[in-house]
Amino acid sequence: MAARFVFFISLLTALAARPAQAAVYTVGADGACTHATIADAITSAESHPGADTIRVARNRSYTQQALTLSTSQELEITGGFADCAQAASDGNLTTIDGAGGATEPVFRITADSGALVRLAWLTIRGGDEDGRGYGGGIYFKGDGILQIDHSTITANSAGYGGGIYAQGTGRDAELVIGEGVQILANTARYSGGGVYDDGLEMTMVAPDSWIAGNHAPGVLNTSTGEYDGGYAGGLMVLSGDLPAYAYIGSGGIGSAGPIYLNDARYGGGVAVVAHDEDAVLQLFTTNAAQPVRIKSNSASVAGGGVYFEAGRSSKILAWYAFIEDNVAPQGAALFHGGSQGADVWFNRDAAPPGTVPCPVDAPCGAIADNVAEDEHGEASGGIIDVRKWSWTDMRRIAIVRNRGRDLVRAHGSSGSIDVELDHVLIADNVLNERVLGVDDDTWDDGIVVQLDNATVAGNSIGADSVLKFRAWGPDGCWIRRSIIWQPGKTTLETAGEPLSYLTDIVSEVGSLAGSGPEAVVAEPRFVDPGNGDYALRAASPAVDAAPTLGGDTLDLYGRNRVVDLPVVENSRGPSDIGAIERQTLLPLVLNGDFDDGLAMWSNGTNVSSWDSTQNASGGAGSGSAMVRLDDTAPGQRVYGLTQCVHLPGPGTYVLNGWGRSGAGPAASRDAVRLLWEFRRAGGEECTLGAADAAGDLHLTTQNAWVRPAAPALITVSAADWTYLSSIAITPFVVENGVASPTTTVGWFDGVTLDVVPSDVIFADDFEP
Numbered sequence: 001m002a003a004r005f006v007f008f009i010s011l012l013t014a015l016a017a018r019p020a021q022a023a024v025y026t027v028g029a030d031g032a033c034t035h036a037t038i039a040d041a042i043t044s045a046e047s048h049p050g051a052d053t054i055r056v057a058r059n060r061s062y063t064q065q066a067l068t069l070s071t072s073q074e075l076e077i078t079g080g081f082a083d084c085a086q087a088a089s090d091g092n093l094t095t096i097d098g099a100g101g102a103t104e105p106v107f108r109i110t111a112d113s114g115a116l117v118r119l120a121w122l123t124i125r126g127g128d129e130d131g132r133g134y135g136g137g138i139y140f141k142g143d144g145i146l147q148i149d150h151s152t153i154t155a156n157s158a159g160y161g162g163g164i165y166a167q168g169t170g171r172d173a174e175l176v177i178g179e180g181v182q183i184l185a186n187t188a189r190y191s192g193g194g195v196y197d198d199g200l201e202m203t204m205v206a207p208d209s210w211i212a213g214n215h216a217p218g219v220l221n222t223s224t225g226e227y228d229g230g231y232a233g234g235l236m237v238l239s240g241d242l243p244a245y246a247y248i249g250s251g252g253i254g255s256a257g258p259i260y261l262n263d264a265r266y267g268g269g270v271a272v273v274a275h276d277e278d279a280v281l282q283l284f285t286t287n288a289a290q291p292v293r294i295k296s297n298s299a300s301v302a303g304g305g306v307y308f309e310a311g312r313s314s315k316i317l318a319w320y321a322f323i324e325d326n327v328a329p330q331g332a333a334l335f336h337g338g339s340q341g342a343d344v345w346f347n348r349d350a351a352p353p354g355t356v357p358c359p360v361d362a363p364c365g366a367i368a369d370n371v372a373e374d375e376h377g378e379a380s381g382g383i384i385d386v387r388k389w390s391w392t393d394m395r396r397i398a399i400v401r402n403r404g405r406d407l408v409r410a411h412g413s414s415g416s417i418d419v420e421l422d423h424v425l426i427a428d429n430v431l432n433e434r435v436l437g438v439d440d441d442t443w444d445d446g447i448v449v450q451l452d453n454a455t456v457a458g459n460s461i462g463a464d465s466v467l468k469f470r471a472w473g474p475d476g477c478w479i480r481r482s483i484i485w486q487p488g489k490t491t492l493e494t495a496g497e498p499l500s501y502l503t504d505i506v507s508e509v510g511s512l513a514g515s516g517p518e519a520v521v522a523e524p525r526f527v528d529p530g531n532g533d534y535a536l537r538a539a540s541p542a543v544d545a546a547p548t549l550g551g552d553t554l555d556l557y558g559r560n561r562v563v564d565l566p567v568v569e570n571s572r573g574p575s576d577i578g579a580i581e582r583q584t585l586l587p588l589v590l591n592g593d594f595d596d597g598l599a600m601w602s603n604g605t606n607v608s609s610w611d612s613t614q615n616a617s618g619g620a621g622s623g624s625a626m627v628r629l630d631d632t633a634p635g636q637r638v639y640g641l642t643q644c645v646h647l648p649g650p651g652t653y654v655l656n657g658w659g660r661s662g663a664g665p666a667a668s669r670d671a672v673r674l675l676w677e678f679r680r681a682g683g684e685e686c687t688l689g690a691a692d693a694a695g696d697l698h699l700t701t702q703n704a705w706v707r708p709a710a711p712a713l714i715t716v717s718a719a720d721w722t723y724l725s726s727i728a729i730t731p732f733v734v735e736n737g738v739a740s741p742t743t744t745v746g747w748f749d750g751v752t753l754d755v756v757p758s759d760v761i762f763a764d765d766f767e768p
Contacts, residue, residue, distance in 0.1 A: 022076070023048050026084035028057030033084035038062060038077070038096070042069045049073070056094045056122070057081040063126075064101030072112035072144070080121035080150075089121050093152060098137075099126030105135040105165075106156065111144030113172060120149040129158035134196070135165035136186055143170030149178035149206075154185050160229075161196030161236070162186035162214060168200030168242050177250075179206035187215045190229030191271070192236035193262055199242030199277070204258060205249035205286055205354065211235055212256065216264035230265025231307065233297060237272045239279040239314070246270075249286040249354065257293025257322070259305075266335075267307030268297030268326060274310030274342070281306070283321040284355040291365070293322040302385065303335035304328030304370060310342045318365065319351040320358050325369045330381030332370035332404055336390045346394040360558040363425065364396040372404025379432040382409025391418040396556055400532070403430040406437040407459075410447055410469065418448040423556045425455050425579045427534055432462040435486075438469050448476045449499070452549065455556075455578040457485040458529050465493040465511070479504050479512075481546040483524050483578040503546040505577050522723070523684055524578070525646060527590060528600060535580045537590075538565070539646035541723065543582050544573035555581040567649040567757045585755070588645050589729065592657070592751040593618030594625050601625070601641035608640040608731075616658035616705040617750030624658075624749035625731060632735045632744040639675070639732040644686035645753055650721040655729065656711035657751035659699025662743070669701045671734040672746035678714055678727050686726040699748075701736070707750065727753065 025041040026033045035041040038056060045052035051074035056062070059082065069075065079094025098106040106127040111117050119138075127136040136156030140146045146166065153163045163186035166175040175197065177183070181204075183194045193214030195202070204211075211234040218230025237246045252258040259269040272281045285291045294305045304326030308316055316334075323333045336344055347364050358364035367383065374380040383402040386392055386409070399407065407429050410417045419436065426435060435456055438447060447469040456466065466486045478500035484491055487507045492499070494511075501518040512519050525540040527533045536542050544565055552561045556579040564574030565585045576582055590600040595618040597610040611626040627640035647653065659672035677691035693714070700706035716725060733746035 022051040022053040022074070024053045024055065026055045026057065027060070028081070028084040029060040030057070030083045030085065033057065038065065038067055042067060045075055046071060052076070053078065055081050055084070056096070057083045057086070058092065058094050059083045062094070062096045063099065065096050065098050065106050066102045066104035066108070067106065068108045069117070070110040071117065072115045074116045076118040076120065077122070078120040091121065091150070093121055093123045095123040095125065097126040098128060098156070103128050103130040105129050105137065105139040105158070107138045108135070109138065109140045109146060111140065111142035111146060113143040113170060115142065115144030116147065117144065118147045118149065119151055122151045124151065124153045125155045127156035127158070132159035132190065134158060134160050134167070136162045136188070138164045140164065140166040140175065141169060143168065143173050145174040145176060147176040147178055148181050150180040152182045152184060154182065157187045157189070159190050160188055161192045162188035162216070163194045165192065165196045165198065166200055166202065167198040171242060173200035175200055175202040177202070177204035177206070177209050179208060181209040183211045183214065185213045189217070189219050191216050191231035193233045193264060194235055196232070196236045196238070197244050197246055198238050199240055199244050201245040203247045205247060207251055207287060208253060209250045210252040210256065210258045210260055211262065212253070212260040214262045218265045227265060230301070231273065232267045232271035233262030233264035233269065234259045235270045237270065237279050237281055239274045239277040241276055243277040244279045245282070246280070247282045247352065249284045249292060251285070251287045251290025252293065255290070257295045259294040259297065261296045263298045265301045266299055267303040268299040268328065269294040269305045271303065271307040272310055272314065272316060274314040279310050279314045281316045282352060283318040284352055285320040286354050286356060288356045288359065291320055291322055293324060294326065295322070296325045298326065299328035302328055302330040304332040305334060307331070307335045307337070308342065308344060309337035314342050316344045317349070318346045319355050321346070321365045323367045323370065327371045327373065329372060329374045331385030332372040332383050332402065333367045334384045336384070336386045336392055342389070343391045343393065347396045348393050358396065358558050362558070363398040363556050364558065366398040366400065368398065368400050368402065370402045379403065379405045382406040383429070384408045386410050386417055386419065388417065393420040394424055395422040396424070396554070396558070398425045398427070398556070399429070400425065401428050405431065406433045406435070407431055408436040410436070410438045416448060420450040421454050422452040423454070423554070423579050425534055425556055427455065427458045428532055430460045434461060434463045434466060434468055435459060436467045436469060437463070450477070451479045451482050453480070453552070453555070453579055454482040455534050455580065457483060457524065457526065457534055459486060461486055461489055465490040467491065468493040470494060478502070481549065481575070481577050483542060485524050503572055503577055505542055531599070536576060536578065536582045537646065538568070538582065538585050538588055539648040542577035543648065544568045544576065546572055546575045546577045548575045555579060559583055565648070567651050567755055585648065588753040588755065589643060589751050593622060594749060595619055595622040597623070598625060598641060601643050603641050605639055607638055611747060614660065614747045615749060616660070624747045626745065626747050627731055627733050628743065628745040630743045631741045633741060634735060634738055636735050636744065637732055638735070638744045639730055640748070642728055642730045645727050645729060646686070647716060647721060647725045647727065649757070650716050650718040652756040653714040653716065653727060654711050654754040654756065655697055655714065655752070656707060657699060658705050658707045658749040660705045660747040661701050661703055662745040663703050666701070668736050668738050669703065670736060670744050670746055671701050672699045672748070673697060673732055673734060674699065674712070674751065675730040675732050676712060676714060676727055678716065679725065680720050681722050681724040682726040682728070683724055686728045692720070705749070729753065
C-alpha cells in the first residue's frame with residue numbers, strides 16, 4: 001500500500017517534468033479559437049495520437065453540458081483563459097454547467113490503462129445524474145489516472161457520488177485531488193455526497209483542497225419504510241472486487257480541515273465500507289500549520305466523523321490527525337462496525353511519505369468536542385462506538401471535551417472487542433454514563449483493554465463507575481502506569497478475570513481486585529486542571545514513580561519519557577505515571593512571572609490585581625501583580641495573593657522575587673515583602689494546622705524594580721519532609737510609619753522557589 005503511494009508520487013513528478021509536446025486546441029467565441037464547443041475539441045483530441053491540451057476560454061457560456069470522453073492517452077482540459085489568444089492561464093476559473101440539459105454528469109470520463117486526464121482551473125456545476133445514477137459533476141471509470149487541480153466542483157447531484165464518482169476497473173486506477181480543489185455543496189441521494197471512491201486509489205495531499213458541505217441523505221423506501229443508502233456525506237471509500245484506498249493529507253481551507261461540514265445518515269464526514277477486498281483510509285498531516293482534520297460533520301444514525309464497516313485487512317490509519325466537533329447519535333467521532341481484521345490505529349506504525357513529524361509540546365492529534373446525541377438533543381451513544389471483533393489502538397492523542405453517553409461504548413455479541421490506549425489524555429468530557437462502558441449483551445464476550453501511560457481525569461461521569469467491562473484474563477487486560485482520578489466514582493465495574501495493574505494512581509482502589517500495592521489512592525496534583533492542563537506538578541506522587549516499559553520513548557507531548565528528576569527520590573522511577581512526563585524540577589512556583597494574569601494564585605482578599613503597565617520578568621509587557629489597599633493605618637500589613645507549593649523532597653528551598661514600591665519620599669515608601677509558611681503536613685491546600693516555620697523576605701522600598709541579592713533560605717530535612725509538606729507564598733505590603741491613613745501599594749514579579757537537594761537519600765515511593 002505504501003509502495004503504491006510512493007510510486008504514484010514518483011509518476012506524477014515524472015509526468016510534470018516531461019517536455020510539453022501536446023497538441024493544443026482552444027475553445028471560445030473569438031477568431032483565435034480552434035473550436036466553438038468543448039465536445040468538438042474532445043473529439044479532435046481523441047483522434048490525435050499523443051498528449052493533448054484543450055484550453056477553454058471564458059468569452060463563451062458553457063451550459064447544458066454533458067461531455068463524454070474516452071482515452072488511453074494524456075489529455076488536459078483547462079480553463080483560466082479570457083479568450084483563445086491568451087497564452088497562459090490567468091487563474092480565473094471557467095464555468096462548465098450541466099444544468100438544464102440531459103440528466104447526465106457534466107463529465108463522463110473513461111481512462112484506459114496508462115491514460116492521464118487532467119482537469120484544471122474549472123468550475124464544474126449543475127450535473128444532475130438521475131435515479132440511482134453515478135456521478136453528478138464527474139463520472140470517472142477506468143484503470144488510468146484522473147487528476148483535478150485548482151477547480152471547484154459544486155451544486156451537482158446524483159444517486160451515488162454527487163460531486164465525483166470514481167470507479168476503478170483495474171489496480172492502477174487513481175483519482176488525484178490536487179491543489180486548490182473545492183468539492184463543495186454536492187448531493188448524493190444514496191451515498192457519497194462529495195466523492196465516491198469505488199475500488200481505486202484516491203489521494204488528496206496538496207494544499208488548499210477540501211470536501212465540504214456535501215450531503216448523502218439516503219432515500220426512503222416506501223415499501224419497507226426503511227432508508228436505502230445514506231452513507232458518506234463527504235467521502236465514500238468502498239471496496240468490492242477491487243481494493244479501495246484513500247490518502248488524505250491536505251490541510252484543507254483555514255482551520256476547517258479537508259473533510260468539513262458534510263452530513264449523511266452513516267458517516268457524515270467519511271464512510272469506509274469493505275466487501276470482498278480491503279478498504280483503507282489514511283489520515284496524515286503534510287503541513288504542520290494545518291493539521292489534517294475531520295471537522296463539524298454530522299450523521300443522523302452513526303459515525304458523525306467516520307463510519308467504518310469493514311473486514312479482512314481493512315484499516316483506518318491516522319497520524320497527527322484531529323476528529324473534532326462532529327455529531328451523531330452513535331459514534332460521534334468514530335463508529336467502528338467491526339469484523340475480524342478491521343483495525344483503527346492512531347499513531348501506531350510508520351507514517352506515509354511526506355507526513356510531518358508529530359509536534360513537540362503538544363499531543364499528536366485529538367478526538368475533541370464531538371457530541372453523541374439523538375434528534376431530541378439527549379446524550380445517546382458513544383463518542384467512539386466499537387462493535388464485535390474490532391481493534392482500536394490509539395496513542396499520543398488527547399480525547400477531550402466530548403459529550404455523550406459513553407466516551408468509548410462497546411457492544412455486540414459473539415466476538416471480542418480490543419481497546420488499547422497508550423499515552424492518551426482523557427479529560428473534561430461530559431458523559432451520562434462512563435469513560436468506557438458496555439451494553440449488557442456484551443458481557444458474555446469480553447473486552448481486551450490495555451490502558452498504558454494514560455491520564456483519565458476531570459470528566460463528568462453520570463454512572464457510578466468510570467469503567468465497565470468483562471475482562472478476558474489478566475494477560476490481555478491491564479491498567480499500567482496510569483492515573484484514573486475521578487473522585488466519588490468506583491474505578492471499575494467488571495466480571496470475569498481480574499486485570500493486571502502496574503504502578504497506578506486511582507481515586508478509588510477497592511474495585512481493583514487483587515491490585516495490592518500496585519494501585520494506590522494519592523492526589524495526582526495536576527498543574528491547572530481547571531484550565532485543561534493535566535501535566536504534573538513537581539511534588540506529584542506520580543513523578544518518578546514508575547518503571548520504564550519497553551519501547552517507551554515519548555510522552556503525550558512528544559518529549560523524553562524517561563526523566564529522572566533531582567530531589568524527587570522514588571525507588572520505582574525514573575518515569576512518571578500518566579500520559580505526561582515532567583521534564584524539569586523547576587518551576588515550583590507556577591506563573592511566577594504573572595504572564596497569565598493572576599492564574600495559579602488565590603486572591604481571596606480582593607486587594608490584588610494584574611497590572612499590564614509594570615513588568616520586571618517574563619515576556620515583554622507581560623505585566624505583574626499589584627497589591628493595593630486605600631486608607632490603611634500606619635504599619636498595617638496588606639496581604640495579597642497566595643500560592644500553595646508542595647515540596648518534592650527534602651532540601652534547602654530558595655525563595656526570591658522582584659518587588660517595586662510606590663512613589664513618594666523614600667522615608668515613607670511602603671515595604672514590599674514575600675511571606676512564606678512551611679507546614680510539614682499542611683494538606684492539599686497547604687493550610688492544615690499552624691505553620692511549623694514562617695518568615696518573610698524583604699524585597700524593597702524603592703520606586704524601581706529590585707531583586708534581593710540575599711534570598712530567603714528554608715531548610716527542610718528528611719525528617720521534616722512528608723508527602724503533604726508545603727510552602728505557602730504570599731506577596732504582601734507593609735505601610736511605613738506615616739502619620740495619617742494613606743494608600744498602601746506594591747508590585748511583585750518573577751517569584752521563584754528553587755531547591756538545593758538534601759544529601760539524605762529518600763525513597764518512600766509515592767505512598768502518602
